[in-house]
Amino acid sequence: MKKIAVVLYNMGGPKDEKSIRRFLYNLFNDPAIIGLPIIMRQIIAFFISTLRARSARKIYAKLGGKSPILENTMAQAIKIEKKLSKKYEARCFVAMRYSGPRIKGVMEEIKKFKPDAIIQVPLYPQFSFATTGSSLREFSKLADKKTRVCTIKDYPVNNGFINSITKKINSSHERAIKHGRPILILSAHGLPEKNIRAGDPYQGQCERTAKAIINGLKNKDIDWRLCYQSRLGPLKWIGPETSGEIKNAAINGRPIIVAPISFVSECSETLVELGVEYRGMAAMCGAPFYEVVPAPGTDSDFIGGLVGLINEKVESLALVKAAH
Numbered sequence: 458m459k460k461i462a463v464v465l466y467n468m469g470g471p472k473d474e475k476s477i478r479r480f481l482y483n484l485f486n487d488p489a490i491i492g493l494p495i496i497m498r499q500i501i502a503f504f505i506s507t508l509r510a511r512s513a514r515k516i517y518a519k520l521g522g523k524s525p526i527l528e529n530t531m532a533q534a535i536k537i538e539k540k541l542s543k544k545y546e547a548r549c550f551v552a553m554r555y556s557g558p559r560i561k562g563v564m565e566e567i568k569k570f571k572p573d574a575i576i577q578v579p580l581y582p583q584f585s586f587a588t589t590g591s592s593l594r595e596f597s598k599l600a601d602k603k604t605r606v607c608t609i610k611d612y613p614v615n616n617g618f619i620n621s622i623t624k625k626i627n628s629s630h631e632r633a634i635k636h637g638r639p640i641l642i643l644s645a646h647g648l649p650e651k652n653i654r655a656g657d658p659y660q661g662q663c664e665r666t667a668k669a670i671i672n673g674l675k676n677k678d679i680d681w682r683l684c685y686q687s688r689l690g691p692l693k694w695i696g697p698e699t700s701g702e703i704k705n706a707a708i709n710g711r712p713i714i715v716a717p718i719s720f721v722s723e724c725s726e727t728l729v730e731l732g733v734e735y736r737g738m739a740a741m742c743g744a745p746f747y748e749v750v751p752a753p754g755t756d757s758d759f760i761g762g763l764v765g766l767i768n769e770k771v772e773s774l775a776l777v778k779a780a781h
Contacts, residue, residue, distance in 0.1 A: 462572035469553030470524020481506035483555040489591035529722040583662035584611035617762015623673035633712040636746040645719035647685035707742035716750040
């Protein structure tokens, strides 16, 4: 039986109030986020993390003082490992980019496991150099070159991923339509326009995800928008902005369904930004209905989709090995 190590990558988040500033520092000190020489980047990261810590504490206070992303990712890892263990001797490891468990420590655990192969699985369905790319680069610096490694770089239209979202939108639509003709906001995390101009495929993959979701809905005539949230800093970001589209829909008295399409685990962006801040704005502007579709999480369709992709990678490794 093959020994397979699966590494699930995610951004991470603070485990308590004391670790908020450190999490922010790690984030802004990543050259994939701020592309400056190391000394300048460290200085800027220090100032940004210090300035933003206070507002970040208010956000995480609404979540009990910490991010839920590690617990949610661990739950996904347990589900994936259980399914894989029917075919392989499998271990599923969780590696966070900006908080514990960090990739370096996870690599030490993987070495103790002594797998025949490592399958890298980003929990970012759409590839960006700032997210998946950053984690893969960090892994490549630390990986044992003797171990076979396969990477699932992206899965923007994977059937399991798409089905996990569409079925929840269908359910929400049944409630929303009682209040008028709904508008569906498909919300992805934003990215500076300069990243897209430099060749980052993220926006194009978000558009593919959006089209696949719409094609999978029961109601193909639904009014929808692809929008981007979580803008940060003075740079021009891709749009339209989620907040602006929600405000316009609310002013026009439209029932609003918001579906996050680049987040597969509940986090501050889904629970607070969409679930609290934008909900409050929608209510103030007169929206008769507002509902945020839950992230895929441990939904059986989503987990099954990831397991299918992992199995394909394992089988491809076996074929390569046999050919030699």
